[in-house]
Amino acid sequence: MRQSYRKLESGLRIHTFEMDSPVSQYQFLVPFGGDILEYTDPDTGSEIILQPGSAHFFEHMLFVMPPEKEDLSLGWTAGGTGELREGATVLRDNHALRVNAYTSADITNYWFMGIFNNRANLATMMEYVLTPYLPEERFRQEVGTIADEIGRYEGNPNSQHYLQWKRQAYSIHGAQHFVGGTREDIAKITREDVLAIHSTFYRPSNMHLIATGPVDIDEVALTAEGVLERLGKNRYSPPPGFVRQDEPDEVAQPDNFGSPLRRKDVFRSRIFAGWKNLFDPSLSREEMLMQDVALDFARSSFALSGSALQEEIVRKGLDESTLSAETGLFRDRAQLVVSVETAEPEKAAEDILCAARTVSCGIPPDEFEYLRNAMLVGYDLARNDILGLGERFARYAVLTGNPGDQLAAESLLERITADEINARLSGMLEERKFTVAVMAPEE
Amino acid sequence: MDASDISRMVERLEFHRKDLEGAIVHENRIDGPAQYARVTFARKYDSPEQACRTTMILALYVNAAKKGVAEYPTRGKLDRAFLENRMPVPRISKCHSDTVATLDISMQLSEKADIATMRRSSLLLSQLMTEPLFLKDPSRLEQARDEYLRGIERRIGNHGVQAHNHFFRRYSPRIIPLSDAEQAELIGSVSLETLRSEFAEHVGAQLPIILFSGSDRVDDVREALDPLVRLGGTEDPGITEKETKEFTPTSPVHVPGPSKRTHHLRAYAIPPPADCKERMAQALLNIMLGGERRGKLLQILRDKHHLVYGGGSWNYPKDGYMLIQTSHDPSHYDVIAHHSDKVFKGIAEGDFSREWMGMMRMAHSQRFVANSDYGAFMHIGQPMFRVAKEYLKVVGQVSNTSAKELHDALLSLTYEDVKAAAARFDPETKQVFTYGARP
Numbered sequence: 029m030r031q032s033y034r035k036l037e038s039g040l041r042i043h044t045f046e047m048d049s050p051v052s053q054y055q056f057l058v059p060f061g062g063d064i065l066e067y068t069d070p071d072t073g074s075e076i077i078l079q080p081g082s083a084h085f086f087e088h089m090l091f092v093m094p095p096e097k098e099d100l101s102l103g104w105t106a107g108g109t110g111e112l113r114e115g116a117t118v119l120r121d122n123h124a125l126r127v128n129a130y131t132s133a134d135i136t137n138y139w140f141m142g143i144f145n146n147r148a149n150l151a152t153m154m155e156y157v158l159t160p161y162l163p164e165e166r167f168r169q170e171v172g173t174i175a176d177e178i179g180r181y182e183g184n185p186n187s188q189h190y191l192q193w194k195r196q197a198y199s200i201h202g203a204q205h206f207v208g209g210t211r212e213d214i215a216k217i218t219r220e221d222v223l224a225i226h227s228t229f230y231r232p233s234n235m236h237l238i239a240t241g242p243v244d245i246d247e248v249a250l251t252a253e254g255v256l257e258r259l260g261k262n263r264y265s266p267p268p269g270f271v272r273q274d275e276p277d278e279v280a281q282p283d284n285f286g287s288p289l290r291r292k293d294v295f296r297s298r299i300f301a302g303w304k305n306l307f308d309p310s311l312s313r314e315e316m317l318m319q320d321v322a323l324d325f326a327r328s329s330f331a332l333s334g335s336a337l338q339e340e341i342v343r344k345g346l347d348e349s350t351l352s353a354e355t356g357l358f359r360d361r362a363q364l365v366v367s368v369e370t371a372e373p374e375k376a377a378e379d380i381l382c383a384a385r386t387v388s389c390g391i392p393p394d395e396f397e398y399l400r401n402a403m404l405v406g407y408d409l410a411r412n413d414i415l416g417l418g419e420r421f422a423r424y425a426v427l428t429g430n431p432g433d434q435l436a437a438e439s440l441l442e443r444i445t446a447d448e449i450n451a452r453l454s455g456m457l458e459e460r461k462f463t464v465a466v467m468a469p470e471e
Numbered sequence: 472m473d474a475s476d477i478s479r480m481v482e483r484l485e486f487h488r489k490d491l492e493g494a495i496v497h498e499n500r501i502d503g504p505a506q507y508a509r510v511t512f513a514r515k516y517d518s519p520e521q522a523c524r525t526t527m528i529l530a531l532y533v534n535a536a537k538k539g540v541a542e543y544p545t546r547g548k549l550d551r552a553f554l555e556n557r558m559p560v561p562r563i564s565k566c567h568s569d570t571v572a573t574l575d576i577s578m579q580l581s582e583k584a585d586i587a588t589m590r591r592s593s594l595l596l597s598q599l600m601t602e603p604l605f606l607k608d609p610s611r612l613e614q615a616r617d618e619y620l621r622g623i624e625r626r627i628g629n630h631g632v633q634a635h636n637h638f639f640r641r642y643s644p645r646i647i648p649l650s651d652a653e654q655a656e657l658i659g660s661v662s663l664e665t666l667r668s669e670f671a672e673h674v675g676a677q678l679p680i681i682l683f684s685g686s687d688r689v690d691d692v693r694e695a696l697d698p699l700v701r702l703g704g705t706e707d708p709g710i711t712e713k714e715t716k717e718f719t720p721t722s723p724v725h726v727p728g729p730s731k732r733t734h735h736l737r738a739y740a741i742p743p744p745a746d747c748k749e750r751m752a753q754a755l756l757n758i759m760l761g762g763e764r765r766g767k768l769l770q771i772l773r774d775k776h777h778l779v780y781g782g783g784s785w786n787y788p789k790d791g792y793m794l795i796q797t798s799h800d801p802s803h804y805d806v807i808a809h810h811s812d813k814v815f816k817g818i819a820e821g822d823f824s825r826e827w828m829g830m831m832r833m834a835h836s837q838r839f840v841a842n843s844d845y846g847a848f849m850h851i852g853q854p855m856f857r858v859a860k861e862y863l864k865v866v867g868q869v870s871n872t873s874a875k876e877l878h879d880a881l882l883s884l885t886y887e888d889v890k891a892a893a894a895r896f897d898p899e900t901k902q903v904f905t906y907g908a909r910p
Contacts, residue, residue, distance in 0.1 A: 048503075048852055049850055049852050050480060050840055050841060050850055050851060050852060051840075051841045051850050114774055116764065116765075117765055117770075117774070120763075120764065120765045120830075120834070121765070121830055123830070123833055123834070123837070125834075125837050125838075125841060126843075126848075127764075141841070141848070143476075143477070143837055143840070143841070144473070144833075144837075169777045170777065171777075172776075172777035172778060173773055173777045173778075173779070173780055174780070175800075176778065176779050176780040176799060176800070177780035177781075179731075179732055179799075179800060180732075180780060180781070180798065182731070183630055183730055183731065183732050183798075184628075185628040186628075291628075291729075292729035293627050293628040293630070293728075293729040293730065294625075294627070294628055295621075295624040295625065295627060296621065296624070296625075333546060333547050333550040333551075333560075334547040334548065334549075334550040334551030334554055334555075335547070338547060339545060339547045339548075342545075342547070347618075348546060348618075349618040349621070349622075350621075369621065397555075398551060398554070398555050401554055401555055401556070401557045402554040402555070404557060405554055405557055405558070405559050408559070408581060408583070409559055409579070412579075412847050412849060412853060412855060413846075413847030413848055413849070414847075414848050414849070414850065415843070415847070415848035416847065416848075
């Protein structure tokens with residue numbers, strides 16, 4: 029895989045990864061997501077307070093395009109006549125294979141995949157992302173679509189369980205909310221709020237363009253420069269700083285044993301037991317890579333089939349068939365959450381804590397080699413999914429500013445020592461950072 | 472790049488059958504760093520119920536077997552035997568389609584996991600299938616049985632799948648021949664002896680089928696898979712396309728479920744396709760209806776009326792219907808029902824332009840070379856993608872026609888062909904089915 033990088037005059041960073049594939053993926057992303065609910069406008073100095081769900085709402089709205097004849101370079105016009113266009117449909121009509129966007133905690137990522145007409149489609153995607161077009165009536169209509177998306181999320185027991193865990197883990201941080209917000213939240217979102225988001229965060233200097241597949245950096249850069257020039261966004265405007273949140277190290281609530289989340293659509297109790305870890309967002313690139321790899325070692329210790337610790341906790345009675353662990357790594361925090369179905373939530377949580385004490389004492393050398401090999405196999409297999417690979421590039425664009433660091437993390441895994449990992453594990457698994465969320469059948 | 476490039480790419484999906492000792496091999500020899508092999512033990516049964524029952528027995532057997540063998544006495548130790556040599560754990564899966572039950576073992580080869588690795592994996596897998604510890608230690612079987620039963624219970628939280636399953640149970644019982652309760656009854660009561668004998672009978676009955684895509688010599692691949700091949704029998708499984716069934720709708724049905732949303736299915740009668748060309752015309756009409764995001768369904772329900780976030784349509788030509796599925800707030804039922812009917816009727820009446828049909832045909836053509844039908848988003852350059860496509864033809868009973876023929880048929884469709892196929896749809900013969908919250 030050949031990597032190339034170029035920074036345009038506007039500050040837009042372009043990364044290409046040439047791969048043998050008939051399909052290309054283009055991602056245009058901004059390191060801004062559902063986590064940020066308060067910030068200071070860098071131009072005016074005013075405090076902006078957002079409703080939960082604002083970043084996600086805005087993501088939906090950016091697909092709205094003006095009627096064909098209207099000139100996008102006019103900027104934020106909301107008048108116009110004729111039928112509004114929908115950006116994803118415009119791309120699909122021009123033979124894009126898949127078009128979508130997602131908003132998560134710290135990223136909003138617009139992407140498409142295609143075999144044909146990729147340069148033209150890239151230009152269109154950049155246009156709709158960089159030029160918000162929000163007629164008030166259309167803005168209000170989107171509430172219906174998003175309310176249905178929220179309804180889907182509420183109907184998913186696992187999603188609601190995870191949300192419960194986050195509410196217990198975070199007391200101030202925006203991570204405690206569902207990225208999409210609630211129906212009440214989205215009804216309060218205003219056009220002014222989301223336009224303020226755009227002017228602050230959607231600056232080319234704060235964004236990345238990642239192209240994967242049979243791509244050429246010169247062609248990608250030429251297209252991007254052309255769009256930026258046409259939209260009058262080719263001059264450098266400094267990116268906003270990272271928005272720090274004053275979240276305490278300790279969890280907001282250590283457990284919900286007394287009042288579990290109850291649902292009609294679950295048959296047995298299940299726990300999400302995990303740690304949050306906060307760190308300084310100015311962490312160096314090297315340290316972020318280390319965090320990522322160390323977090324993956326911790327996850328693998330708990331839930332990778334064949335790990336000595338997993339065998340140990342299964343021997344103690346935890347259910348092998350539902351035991352799993354997930355990690356999340358962001359600029360200012362990390363999470364490790366172990367999940368298992370259990371009839372005895374308190375005992376299961378204690379078993380997980382006990383296992384964490386073992387991990388904190390260090391992973392023995394033989395075990396370390398096994399985990400390393402298994403994780404490397406996992407990386408190899410994950411490359412089968414080209415969308416998943418693109419998502420991991422995007423993740424590193426947010427974490428270190430360089431999507432290629434995903435590949436650097438894989439290289440680091442090949443050579444890292446047990447001592448380097450073990451030195452980090454105990455700090456990750458402190459009890460005060462641990463909370464257990466129980467979901468149980470409705471009585 | 473243009474449409475003819477897609478046609479050329481589709482040629483890479485061609486496999487050639489070669490009968491080697493003890494196995495039917497379908498080979499797709501293409502150079503590249505990755506290779507993929509799937510060994511399938513397939514057998515036809517007298518009925519879909521029997522095939523489904525066997526599939527469940529195969530699954531329970533394999534889950535119990537994964538609890539360990541003498542050398543590696545736990546599931547963890549077994550997985551470790553693969554992973555510590557940087558070899559992916561082979562995927563053992565099972566499925567049933569109409570009257571055919573299959574047990575599939577898939578292995579991915581790479582620069583780090585070569586054909587010698589495949590040989591070692593095959594040996595261990597053969598041991599797992601013939602000498603699992605659970606045959607002597609029933610507690611392992613009981614553990615696997617309990618896990619299986621809990622898995623059936625857990626389905627209650629997946630409302631969309633539940634809705635589909637209830638629908639198929641009533642209107643396409645060969646897709647879901649047994650209810651959850653019947654499945655739980657079977658798994659809860661099957662004896663060790665039945666498990667052992669039915670597993671051996673299934674695996675040992677027919678010649679295994681090997682699907683292979685990669686650069687190694689197919690004889691070497693067959694040799695590496697020998698420990699697995701030896702488990703099979705000598706008869707050609709003789710799998711053919713499934714028969715077409717008649718669709719017989721009833722009055723609207725509602726099945727209550729623990730969801731606050733209405734899971735809404737509407738199945739519209741379509742005729743059995745007369746030939747490959749009509750089959751592709753129906754597939755294209757499904758794309759135009761709701762098989763793709765820019766199909767009419769979401770254009771109306773989402774983009775115009777903002778009623779739903781998602782939804783789609785699926786084509787079941789062998790079962791005689793096209794299915795629209797949405798899930799939504801119960802209060803939106805009437806309006807969504809109205810628009811769904813109207814959209815289907817519009818397609819049947821040929822209410823689409825020549826230009827738009829051409830665009831949708833191109834979209835469908837591209838799906839031959841890249842899609843996410845198999846979980847991950849993959850493309851024709853990947854051996855796993857090519858094997859998955861061939862599996863549908865050889866084992867999946869979907870069609871005996873090659874991908875190239877299907878693609879050529881798609882490209883040959885004229886606007887008139889597609890309209891004529893649509894005109895044979897019957898918008899008035901439909902089944903309305905809801906699950907979850909009552910509308």
